[in-house]
Amino acid sequence: MPRSARLTGLLLAGLLLPLGPAGAQQAPSGTPTPGSTDGTAPKPAAAPAPAQDRGSALYGRPEGGEAAKLAPIAGPPLPTPAARLPLDKLKVPDGFKIEVYASGLANARSLAQGDKGTLFVGTRSLDRVYAVRTVDGKQEVKVIATGLHRPNGVVFHKGALYVAELSKIWRFDDIENNLDAPGKPVLVSDDFPKDEAHGWKFIAIGPDEKLYVPVGAPGNILNPPDTHAQIRRMDLDGKNVEVVARGVRNTVGFDWNPQTKNLTFTDNGRDWVSEDIPNDELNVLSEPGKQHFGYPFCHQGNFTDPEYGWGRSCAEFTAPAGLLGPHTAALGMRFYTGEQFPQAYRNAIFIARHGSWNKTQKLGGDVVVARLGTDGKMASLEPFLTGFLQDNRYVGRPVDVLVARDGALLVSDDYNGAVYRISAAR
Amino acid sequence: MRPLAPSALCLLALLTAPANAESAAERLPACLACHGESGTSANPGVPSLGAMPADYVVTQLYLFRERQRVADPMNAMAEGLSDDDLRTLGDAVAKLPAPKPEPNPDPARMEAARALAAKHQCGSCHGADLAGQDQIPRVGAQREDYLLATLRAYKSGARAGYDPAMNEVAQGLSEDDITALSYYLAHR
Numbered sequence: 099m100p101r102s103a104r105l106t107g108l109l110l111a112g113l114l115l116p117l118g119p120a121g122a123q124q125a126p127s128g129t130p131t132p133g134s135t136d137g138t139a140p141k142p143a144a145a146p147a148p149a150q151d152r153g154s155a156l157y158g159r160p161e162g163g164e165a166a167k168l169a170p171i172a173g174p175p176l177p178t179p180a181a182r183l184p185l186d187k188l189k190v191p192d193g194f195k196i197e198v199y200a201s202g203l204a205n206a207r208s209l210a211q212g213d214k215g216t217l218f219v220g221t222r223s224l225d226r227v228y229a230v231r232t233v234d235g236k237q238e239v240k241v242i243a244t245g246l247h248r249p250n251g252v253v254f255h256k257g258a259l260y261v262a263e264l265s266k267i268w269r270f271d272d273i274e275n276n277l278d279a280p281g282k283p284v285l286v287s288d289d290f291p292k293d294e295a296h297g298w299k300f301i302a303i304g305p306d307e308k309l310y311v312p313v314g315a316p317g318n319i320l321n322p323p324d325t326h327a328q329i330r331r332m333d334l335d336g337k338n339v340e341v342v343a344r345g346v347r348n349t350v351g352f353d354w355n356p357q358t359k360n361l362t363f364t365d366n367g368r369d370w371v372s373e374d375i376p377n378d379e380l381n382v383l384s385e386p387g388k389q390h391f392g393y394p395f396c397h398q399g400n401f402t403d404p405e406y407g408w409g410r411s412c413a414e415f416t417a418p419a420g421l422l423g424p425h426t427a428a429l430g431m432r433f434y435t436g437e438q439f440p441q442a443y444r445n446a447i448f449i450a451r452h453g454s455w456n457k458t459q460k461l462g463g464d465v466v467v468a469r470l471g472t473d474g475k476m477a478s479l480e481p482f483l484t485g486f487l488q489d490n491r492y493v494g495r496p497v498d499v500l501v502a503r504d505g506a507l508l509v510s511d512d513y514n515g516a517v518y519r520i521s522a523a524r
Numbered sequence: 525m526r527p528l529a530p531s532a533l534c535l536l537a538l539l540t541a542p543a544n545a546e547s548a549a550e551r552l553p554a555c556l557a558c559h560g561e562s563g564t565s566a567n568p569g570v571p572s573l574g575a576m577p578a579d580y581v582v583t584q585l586y587l588f589r590e591r592q593r594v595a596d597p598m599n600a601m602a603e604g605l606s607d608d609d610l611r612t613l614g615d616a617v618a619k620l621p622a623p624k625p626e627p628n629p630d631p632a633r634m635e636a637a638r639a640l641a642a643k644h645q646c647g648s649c650h651g652a653d654l655a656g657q658d659q660i661p662r663v664g665a666q667r668e669d670y671l672l673a674t675l676r677a678y679k680s681g682a683r684a685g686y687d688p689a690m691n692e693v694a695q696g697l698s699e700d701d702i703t704a705l706s707y708y709l710a711h712r
Contacts, residue, residue: 154692156645168648172659172687174579175586176607223686225592244590247684294688317692 155295157318158370159456168456172223173495177204177515184493188485190520193440196483199508199519200230200237206510206517208300208430209500210252210259212274217500218242218259219510219517220252222298227252227261229277230517242280243270250350251301253309255334262299262311265290267336287336291316291325296348300430300498305359309334314348319368319394321406327393329363331386343383345390345415351430351498356445358474360384362419364428364449367397369456376401378428379418380449380468380476389416420476426462427452430498430510434467438505438522443467448507450496453487463487465496465509483509483520530567534558538597548609552616554601563620564665571670572623578614580661583686585610593683622655625665629711637708640701644693646709654712659686668710675702 155170180201190196205221206228212218217230227243243249243261251262259273261283268283270276286309291297296314303309308331315327329343329352342361352363361383367376376397383389392399392415394406399417402410422428431449446469453463463486471477486494495513502508506521530538537557555573559565563574573581587593588602589610605613641647646663650656654664663671677683678694679702685691697705 154696155689156648156693159645159648170687170689172689174659175583175686176610225590248688294691297688 155318155369157320158368160370168458171455171492171495173205173513173515175204175223177202178513180516183514183516184485184488185518187488187493188483188518190483193523194520195523196518196520199517200239201514201516202239203228203230203510203517204515205512206515207250207497207512208252209498209508209510209517210254211500211502211508212254212259213257214274215503216274216277217502217508217517218252218254218273220250220261222248222250222512225249227259229273231277240277242273242277243268243283248298250298251311253301253303255303260286260301260303260309262301264294264297264299265292267299267301267309267311285336286334287311287332287339289336289339293317293326298350300350300352302352303334304331304361305354306331307334308332309336310342310352310361312346312349312352314346315393318370319403319405321394329361329383340387342386343381343389343391345393345395346381347393349381351428351432351450353432353447355382355470356433356435358384361386362431362433362447364422364431365391365393365418366427366429367424368394368403369425371397371404372424373457373459374424377418377421377424378426378451380420380422380428380431380447381416382419382474384474390414391416391418419470419474420468420479422449422451422466422468422479423461425454425457427454428462430496430500432499432501434501434507436501436505436507439507440522445470448482448499448501450499450509452495452497452512453492460487460490460492463492463495465499465507483518486511486513530558530570534567534570548605548612548616551601551605551609552613555613555617556620559617560623561620564623565667565670568667569669569673570667572666573617574620575622575655576617576620576662577656577658577660578611578618579659580656581614581617582610583659585613587686622662623665626668626711629707633704633707634711637704640704641708644696644701644705646705649689654709663709664712666709668706671706671709672702675706 188196203219205224206219207222208220210218219228225244225246226241227249229240229242231238246263248264249261253260257272259270261268266288267286269286270280270283293316295316301311310331312329313326315322328341330339331342332339346365348366349363355362363381365379367378381391395410396402396412396415400412429450429452434443434446446467449466451462451464454461465483467480467482468476469478494511496509497512498510500508506519509518534557537554558567558570559573565572585602588598649660650663656662678690
């Protein structure tokens with residue numbers, strides 16, 4: 099139908115209502131629970147009157163001055179054309195090369211790869227999941243699902259693709275044989291809070307064949323309800339849910355140590371205390387169900403919260419294995435289990451730092467490599483992929499890293515809608 | 525439902541909007557017939573777009589085209605536009621003069637709402653002058669009815685922001701707050 103005819107119909111039907119709220123197709127529903135308490139933790143003494151709702155990213159920000167110039171940065175919805183990607187600015191160590199693996203994937207976020215090599219890519223600001231196939235040596239990008247609410251998380255397991263929306267997890271069976279027409283997905287679980295703040299999810303399946311799903315704190319700094327600030331695991335059908343880690347503010351990346359099999363995860367520290375603290379954390383879960391990682395009482399293992407830390411001690415909580423820089427937004431992380439990179443990278447951890455927003459001199463916007471010592475603590479942290487941050491402005495922002503089947507490292511960039519491939523140059 | 529009274533020019537533009545294939549430049553007059561050639565909209569519920577940050581316009585047009593924000597007739601208007609068309613329209617709209625605030629604000633209401641706007645830190649993302657930046661819209665001198673509807677939709681979740689920031693912020697607003705802020709912004 100030509101648009102003019104359709105518009106005429108709309109007018110005749112009295113539907114010309116440019117704001118029509120009833121038309122929104124993917125409304126997040128449910129009542130957010132910012133600021134609610136679990137009843138057991140002590141009430142903060144003399145808490146300052148909240149200037150902002152606690153679900154807001156701006157909660158806790160000092161009023162006025164330089165801090166008031168800082169706000170979250172949302173990337174553009176249009177992907178950067180391949181020819182304009184900032185490839186010439188990106189630097190990797192000697193002995194490696196970086197190239198564009200795929201472009202045109204607006205808002206590319208979490209990565210997963212299928213057994214046949216298909217790369218699956220989630221989004222956060224958009225409603226879709228991409229599949230990237232290699233056909234005759236060239237990458238073809240295809241949208242395989244739309245109409246989803248912040249489908250950030252993707253994981254591939256035994257032929258199926260699991261996709262995590264803000265509050266629902268779906269399974270697309272036999273996905274690689276049905277990329278052109280994926281069947282109706284199976285609902286794995288929708289038993290999650292619906293808060294927008296830290297509601298988008300990274301997901302992964304562990305060596306125990308269970309699905310691991312985080313539920314972030316519903317705001318910057320607050321005493322979270324029992325249902326939040328945690329990592330849960332469940333059977334692959336969504337049953338037998340248990341909380342394996344508490345005191346986790348917002349993890350958007352985790353993996354299992356190939357040697358110890360311990361879940362290892364990044365966690366984003368609270369905002370607005372200071373330009374320089376707290377650091378984002380690298381954490382190790384050695385006793386599922388028993389550990390509390392500090393939020394909201396203790397940050398970075400040694401800094402009690404100015405509001406919630408009174409009467410508490412950091413000794414009560416599991417300290418991080420390593421510190422990843424203040425406000426750097428450490429997101430995706432994977433152990434290097436490939437064979438392609440030199441021996442020195444075997445079992446090292448690649449971590450994508452999306453880059454700070456609530457910090458005057460931006461920090462992060464890179465991929466770093468962390469190595470653990472024999473004591474399980476982080477022994478070193480080095481830059482690996484840099485150049486996304488130019489003159490205190492982002493020209494790209496890395497979100498996730500993935501060790502591809504051929505041993506190369508894939509890196510997603512939600513600012514440009516691209517995936518890069520880093521390989522050992524031989 | 526709000527009374528519907530779009531101008532004759534706007535109605536005409538919608539009824540006679542050419543078929544899908546035309547360029548962004550050809551489509552612009554239809555945009556401006558409703559949103560206002562001067563940058564200030566005279567049509568109920570239709571936002572003023574003058575001096576709106578181009579990135580914001582591109583983002584919204586993208587969301588309309590992809591039906592991630594559903595708001596008739598904008599989904600139909602954005603159908604078939606290329607990415608470059610969106611950029612062209614964003615740049616064209618950004619060049620229009622900024623909208624004019626509603627005249628003769630009530631000083632008492634303005635003063636009360638000024639404190640509310642400071643409390644909710646509207647200016648920190650939208651700018652002290654409320655002119656917006658990048659993908660954050662200009663909200664100063666916007667139509668009051670549009671602001672009311674938008675804040676309500678963010679609060680209820682009927683409009684999911686491209687970034688969740690406004691959904692988060694709106695949770696802390698009462699209906700009275702929304703009324704007061706809309707009045708304030710429209711008169712700024």
